[in-house]
Amino acid sequence: MPEISDAPASEAKDYSWAEYLDYMEGGSDVLTLPPQARPKATVAEKQASPLPGLSVAVGLSIAAIFLSELPLWPFTLQDKRHPIEPVMLAIILGMTFSNVWSLPKNFGIGIKFSVKKLLPLGIIFLGARLDFVAVLKVGSAGIFLSLLETIVALSLLMFLAKKMNLPPKLGLLLGVGTAICGGTAIVATAPVIEAEEKDVVFSVATVTLLGLLAMFLLPVLGTMMHLSEKAFGVWAGLAIHQTPQVVAAGFAYGKTAGETATIVKLARVCLLAPVVFLVGCMHARAQMKLDGGMEKKNINYFHLFPMFVLGFLGMALLRTLGLIPDVTFHSHAALFGGTSNPRFSLASVFENFSKYCIIISMAGVGLETKFSAMKQTGAKPFLASLLAALLIGILILGLIKALGI
Secondary structure, three states: OOOOOOOOHHHHHHHHHHHHHOOOOOOOOOOOOOHHHOOOOOHHHHHOOOHHHHHHHHHHHHHHHHHHOOOOOOHHHOOOOOOOOHHHHHHHHHHHHHHHOOOOOOHHHHHHHHHHOHHHHHHHHHHHHOOHHHHHHHHHHHHHHHHHHHHHHHHHHHHHHHHOOOOHHHHHHHHHHHHHHOHHHHHHHHHHHOOOHHHHHHHHHHHHHHHHHHHHHHHHHHHHOOOOHHHHHHHHHHHOOOHHHHHHHHHHHOHHHHHHHHHHHHHHHOOHHHHHHHHHHHHHHHHHHHHOOOOOOOOOHHHHOOOHHHHHHHHHHHHHOOOOOEEEOOOOHHHHOOOOOOEEEHHHHHHHHHHHHHHHHHHHHHHHOOHHHHHHOOHHHHHHHHHHHHHHHHHHHHHHHHHOO
């Protein structure tokens, strides 16, 4: 894959967003970033242990779980606890912590580990409590709506870019990021259309900021509109850009909403490779008409497909076929509090393991979110993307109601 430019080393700081967004879709290490965007780790950083940063993420997760169980007026009479779920509390605590205190650089390895490894692991084991038929049913609806959303987002943002005198490639990047999976889609698409660096930075910062706002706003709007958990899950899975943001908003609304949002989001992420391929082909054809040919882009499109999706589907299939057994321990009753031959459901163990992995990874996302990075967005790209996101969100919500989801 060709370089986007030959920016001097002094500009490397402008690419701090890339290190974060390289794993926002569940831990994929295969996206090839511009050479300037690849941070060069020092010897000390390579030898650093992930334990310090991971310990901070785990500590914040424990605090989030503890806070979620505390009663909070006026919800004490209804639920005996406040309505903010641990996943959202973990993000809030992480964002607050990282933007108020500056952690040592060696903590970054463990924080990245919490998102890069634990989030896909949590999603895989989430499949252990789902019926595969339900996954296919929701996933097929998600694919249909994602296809529609992709077409609308790309067309709408290309139109808005033209009307607002934005570069066409910037409009395309904003459209891809809005339609599929935020910054990861932008980073994957930028080289095949030979996008300029400033367009990549603007579009990434814009969709990240909008996704962050949607993550907090959608659960509130869903509650005000009395959406069912399934309907909200589909809406969040399609209207929010990045996987951690979708997972956080979904589970903040409820368990079923979180599961549905995750399934729909995974269906949406699967469109990344074909969309990048089609965009690259269209750009190549346009370039050949202009200058009679162009250099071939060597991209492994298979690597754009996140492997944890297969793990999630495989775990759901095992659950559907009844191949995740209950375990019986044959032992003296006194060892288990007077219960002879106690039984443990592996599906429940996997479910709880998934829950804690996701909460810890959300704390990591919060710790990685720096408000200063959001300043890189421009006014016009932000307004264009905001208008498109609002229109698409309304369209998707209308379709959800029309289809009776």
